[in-house]
Amino acid sequence: MSIFELNEFGTTERIIVIVVIAVVAHLSVYGIRHLGQRLMTADTMLRWNKLRTLAGLITSALVFTLYFGALGFVLQEFGVSLTAYLASASILGLAIGFGSQGVVQDVVTGLTVILSDLFQVGDLIEISGQIGIVQSISMRFTILLNPLGAKVFIPNRTLSSVIIYPRGYVRCFADITLSNQEELAEKMLFQVETIIASFADEFPGIMRGKPELSAREQTQSGRVFLRVKFRIWPGRTDPVKEAFKPEIVATLKLLNPDYADWMVSINNEVSEAPAAIEPYRSSRDRTRLKQP
Secondary structure (H helix, E strand, C coil): CHHHHHCCCHHHHHHHHHHHHHHHHHHHHHCCCCHHHHHHHHHHHHHHHHHHHHHHHHHHHHHHHHHHHHHHHHHCCCCCCCEEEEEEEHHHHHHHHHHHHHHHHHHHHHHHHHHCCCCCCCEEEEEEEEEEEEEEEECCEEECCCCCCCEEEEEEHCCCCCCCECCCCCEEEEEEEEECCHHHHHHHHHHHHHHHHHHHCCHHEECCCCCCCCCCEECCCCCEEEEEEEEEEEEECHHHHHHHHHHHHHHHHHCCCCCCCEEEEEECCCCCCCCCCCCCCCHHHHHHHHCC
């Protein structure tokens, strides 16, 4: 329908046509957005969450523009100048903008995070003093799921000091020295396995995975040890040092009175060394590498 054909109608008819066009456009956009959201909820499409956020922002802006224009044309039919309507709307928008600077900052920062691809949904991050898995990134809030299972809503304008854990956990190693005597070593191993199981049940809130117990290894000096691998939430390794290690030492000391605290060592590792950084090698290792 052209503008000239629309002008042939009366005032009431023109208003009805304009409103109907705006409503139909809104319903069409809503239907498209709803369909897109249903497609995006599939597991294979979770990585497109940021694209969905941008689509939602564009859709909301389009719907607002449609209704804003429709209202202007309706008021024009009642004798209100379209120029005056736009001018008053601009002044009102400016006043609202000054009164909601925090919201504007949230939106601008949210767009920056989304467009810069700083982090993804599902990443384990530490941001603004909070640690958790990214659940969603919207225009106003970044939502994390913390180690206690609670959702943390962080206003985008407060986002700072982003730390990303590429593995999704902090790897913690516990190297436990065993006896060189096979019979005593088997008894120690049984006690270690029992303590690992009870520790995982006692501190489930720090775990990102089931603890793993590696096979026994022996150093060149003859020391026999086994390694326990923990996958732990960042900043929550204290129970391993303050509860797991003392219990291991105390239990194994009952089997071997000479067992000492230094025989159990705890070390943390966040991620593998970057490929551009050559790992440290001792002089013995460098000599071995040079040999044909």
